[in-house]
Amino acid sequence: MNGKSRLFSTFVTLTLVIGLGWYMPAGAQNSPGASSQKPPTQGKLDLAAAKAERKALVGENMQLTDSEAKSFWPLYDQYEAKMDRVDKRHAAEIRAYAKVYQTMTDEDAKAKLDEVMAVAQERLDVQKAYVPKFRAVLSQIKTTRFFQIDNKLHALIQCQIAQLVPLVGTGAPTSTNQ
Numbered sequence: 001m002n003g004k005s006r007l008f009s010t011f012v013t014l015t016l017v018i019g020l021g022w023y024m025p026a027g028a029q030n031s032p033g034a035s036s037q038k039p040p041t042q043g044k045l046d047l048a049a050a051k052a053e054r055k056a057l058v059g060e061n062m063q064l065t066d067s068e069a070k071s072f073w074p075l076y077d078q079y080e081a082k083m084d085r086v087d088k089r090h091a092a093e094i095r096a097y098a099k100v101y102q103t104m105t106d107e108d109a110k111a112k113l114d115e116v117m118a119v120a121q122e123r124l125d126v127q128k129a130y131v132p133k134f135r136a137v138l139s140q141i142k143t144t145r146f147f148q149i150d151n152k153l154h155a156l157i158q159c160q161i162a163q164l165v166p167l168v169g170t171g172a173p174t175s176t177n178q
Helices: 003-023 042-062 066-100 106-137 140-164
Strands: none
Touching: 042 066, 042 140, 066 106, 066 140, 106 140
């Protein structure tokens, strides 16, 4: 599979796993009365597969030497763990929005937009914190390449989410320009 078709395939997989996972209520993923020692759900398995595919795609496109790979991959795993927390926060915001988007008040809209901005800032903060760490183990070109790959994958997912998430209803304003 060439790089472009693999990127598209990864994008579709990640979008479906993440997009559908964000819309499912937490309780809908497991049946009631299941034991506390639950086997992984299909969604968790799909997410693990998507993450592995993403990691493989990054590796394929980074063209790391063996020496670079030894330093890069542990740092990449730390970075992805931080970004997973940002993604979970974003998912929670989308789930909350899905419940009220048709009946949103001005107060709800303000809180939603504030949270969207906070999530975007948190993502940027993680990136800014990791740029010097990646620069310490990779060349400037490969560091830039990594963040290009990361940003492209993020942009593809955000594009799909934008297509799935409806615009807020017009509602009746309850206050003015808070």
